Amino acid sequence: xVTAFTYSLSSWxxxxxxxxxxxxxxxxxxxxxxxxxxxxxxxxxxMLLFAGAMVVQNSLGLxxxxxxxxxxRFKRLFQVLYTMPYLVSPLVIGxxxxxxxxxxxxPVNAALRAVGLDSLALPWLGDxxxxxxxxxxxxxxxxxxxxxxxxxxxxxxxxxxxxxAAELDGATARxxxxxxxxxxxxxxxxxxxxxxxxxxxxxxxIPYALxxxxxxxxxxxxxxxxxxxxxxxxSGSSNAIGTSSAIAILLxxxxxxxSVLFTRWFRxxxxxxx
Amino acid sequence: xxxxxxxxxxxxxxxxxxxxLAGASDETGFSHRRAARRRPRGPAALLTSxxxxxxxxxxxxxxxxxVLNSFRTNNELATDPLGLPxxxxxxxxxxxxxxxxxxxxxxxxxxxxxxxxxxSTVVSLLAAYALARSRSRLLAVVxxxxxxxxxxxxxxxxxxxxxxxxxxxxxxxxxGLILVYAAVSIPFSVFVLxxxxxxxxxxxxxxxxxDGAGPLRLFWSVMLPLVRPAVxxxxxxxxxxxxxxxxxxxxxxxxxxxxxxxxxxxxxxGEYQTSWxxxxxxxxxxxxxxxxxxxxxxxxxxxGLTAGMGK
Numbered sequence: 001x002v003t004a005f006t007y008s009l010s011s012w013x014x015x016x017x018x019x020x021x022x023x024x025x026x027x028x029x030x031x032x033x034x035x036x037x038x039x040x041x042x043x044x045x046x047m048l049l050f051a052g053a054m055v056v057q058n059s060l061g062l063x064x065x066x067x068x069x070x071x072x073r074f075k076r077l078f079q080v081l082y083t084m085p086y087l088v089s090p091l092v093i094g095x096x097x098x099x100x101x102x103x104x105x106x107p108v109n110a111a112l113r114a115v116g117l118d119s120l121a122l123p124w125l126g127d128x129x130x131x132x133x134x135x136x137x138x139x140x141x142x143x144x145x146x147x148x149x150x151x152x153x154x155x156x157x158x159x160x161x162x163x164x165a166a167e168l169d170g171a172t173a174r175x176x177x178x179x180x181x182x183x184x185x186x187x188x189x190x191x192x193x194x195x196x197x198x199x200x201x202x203x204x205x206i207p208y209a210l211x212x213x214x215x216x217x218x219x220x221x222x223x224x225x226x227x228x229x230x231x232x233x234x235s236g237s238s239n240a241i242g243t244s245s246a247i248a249i250l251l252x253x254x255x256x257x258x259s260v261l262f263t264r265w266f267r268x269x270x271x272x273x274x
Numbered sequence: 275x276x277x278x279x280x281x282x283x284x285x286x287x288x289x290x291x292x293x294x295l296a297g298a299s300d301e302t303g304f305s306h307r308r309a310a311r312r313r314p315r316g317p318a319a320l321l322t323s324x325x326x327x328x329x330x331x332x333x334x335x336x337x338x339x340x341v342l343n344s345f346r347t348n349n350e351l352a353t354d355p356l357g358l359p360x361x362x363x364x365x366x367x368x369x370x371x372x373x374x375x376x377x378x379x380x381x382x383x384x385x386x387x388x389x390x391x392x393x394s395t396v397v398s399l400l401a402a403y404a405l406a407r408s409r410s411r412l413l414a415v416v417x418x419x420x421x422x423x424x425x426x427x428x429x430x431x432x433x434x435x436x437x438x439x440x441x442x443x444x445x446x447x448x449x450g451l452i453l454v455y456a457a458v459s460i461p462f463s464v465f466v467l468x469x470x471x472x473x474x475x476x477x478x479x480x481x482x483x484x485d486g487a488g489p490l491r492l493f494w495s496v497m498l499p500l501v502r503p504a505v506x507x508x509x510x511x512x513x514x515x516x517x518x519x520x521x522x523x524x525x526x527x528x529x530x531x532x533x534x535x536x537x538x539x540x541x542x543x544g545e546y547q548t549s550w551x552x553x554x555x556x557x558x559x560x561x562x563x564x565x566x567x568x569x570x571x572x573x574x575x576x577x578g579l580t581a582g583m584g585k
Binding site for chain 2: 202
């Protein structure tokens with residue numbers, strides 16, 4: 001890590017470290033093309049991935065975990081089914097969806113046509129306006145098993161007498177969920193959120209499989225990790241190491257900073273609640 | 275538990291239902307909830323059941339399609355994208371395995387994954403035992419250094435690792451990849467194993483010492499059998515990400531004969547773009563070992579995934 005820091009603070013000619021340039025590489029990232037447009041764009045896409053994961057994957061995971069927690073029949077079967085995509089390689093998942101969504105023979109579009117939704121049978125991955133949403137949804141689809149298992153374990157660890165007491169006091173199922181269960185889950189929600197954030201920021205295989213290393217179409221699926229990879233190993237620029245190390249440091253600082261903020265915020269919320 | 279159960283099953287005499295309950299209880303320990311299923315199921319229950327099955331279909335269909343389509347031919351896929359394999363053929367597998375050199379990738383993946391998991395587990399076991407049993411300040415610092423590796427972001431490490439490997443002429447070798455994977459696995463393995471060793475009572479070792487066991491015998495015959503569940507967890511939990519990883523080989527391996535399955539997949543998808551059935555077969559080949567592992571170690575996976583999460 002120290003090595004990477006010194007790399008980012010130096011200028012490079014090929015593989016030889018030349019001189020100390022301080023924050024020069026970072027300034028370079030924000031002032032010269034193509035980085036000036038690509039860094040904020042990629043970061044925006046990462047943030048959207050995170051937001052999408054929080055909304056789709058974590059709420060769905062929590063919902064499914066809550067429903068499963070209360071039932072017995074086929075519980076194990078559902079758990080295994082929901083967790084399956086999570087155990088498959090993200091690269092395989094990315095390629096699988098690129099095949100499923102293919103405009104030529106993709107079963108997804110064929111199924112949409114079969115049920116009369118011809119207007120929805122689009123080249124989902126070819127259109128810059130929908131491609132990123134595909135990345136978001138595919139990522140969420142794969143990862144649902146993670147919040148499901150974590151929330152499932154947390155729900156199993158809660159004291160059932162609190163829920164029963166609320167039920168005796170006449171609270172409806174919805175009230176019990178939002179005013180008893182959810183506050184009790186705050187610490188776990190915090191952990192899941194931080195891990196989701198790190199996952200979204202470091203996301204690499206799925207965007208790579210769905211959009212290639214350039215984030216096609218037209219950079220619509222570009223993320224920080226792809227930008228880093230291109231800069232470090234494909235750009236051929238003589239200062240590739242300096243610039244890419246600066247991207248890596250920037251990414252690390254973002255992840256570290258946000259994680260600390262999240263953790264603090266969730267701790268405070270926890271204190272306020274109890 | 276018995277009171278709750280009798281309240282919900284008034285028709286059965288307590289002794290009978292107790293037995294039924296004991297027989298029916300599974301290893302998840304949620305047996306007391308079994309009583310709930312005897313309640314009449316209203317429309318709300320049917321609705322949630324429906325949603326569970328719907329999402330089960332959403333989760334399973336794409337993977338099922340992957341397997342089914344790998345047994346079809348390109349022609350079938352083009353004319354009828356939604357069909358089932360009318361005449362299951364293994365041609366796609368043959369093409370992927372032989373012509374697209376999946377056999378090479380597969381062997382590389384197995385060698386790299388098994389060797390790096392073994393290496394990191396052995397090193398971590400020895401380190402963890404020493405760390406867990408020592409009271410020295412210095413070793414406490416060493417432990418922190420080990421654990422701090424858990425927070426190392428891969429993008430920060432990769433460029434220095436690349437130049438390190440380059441200077442050792444280990445770029446494009448399986449040995450290099452094995453060493454890198456073993457190194458990045460050690461923090462996690464040491465962390466899990468140290469925690470586990472600390473929970474074992476020191477009396478066991480003292481007793482073995484009195485019986486005349488030397489340090490090696492103590493480690494091998496007393497401690498190792500006790501930490502076996504933790505070792506299983508560590509092995510499973512390093513196997514899956516290393517098997518699936520494609521970032522390190524993408525950067526560290528330049529020679530196609532040394533590719534592991536995931537990097538092999540990326541070039542394969544470029545070259546076989548129009549041979550869809552073969553692509554599906556390639557995806558299945560890359561996934562099958564994980565399915566085998568999952569079936570063999572479901573419990574380790576579930577407990578490991580949720581370790582330390584439930585309060």
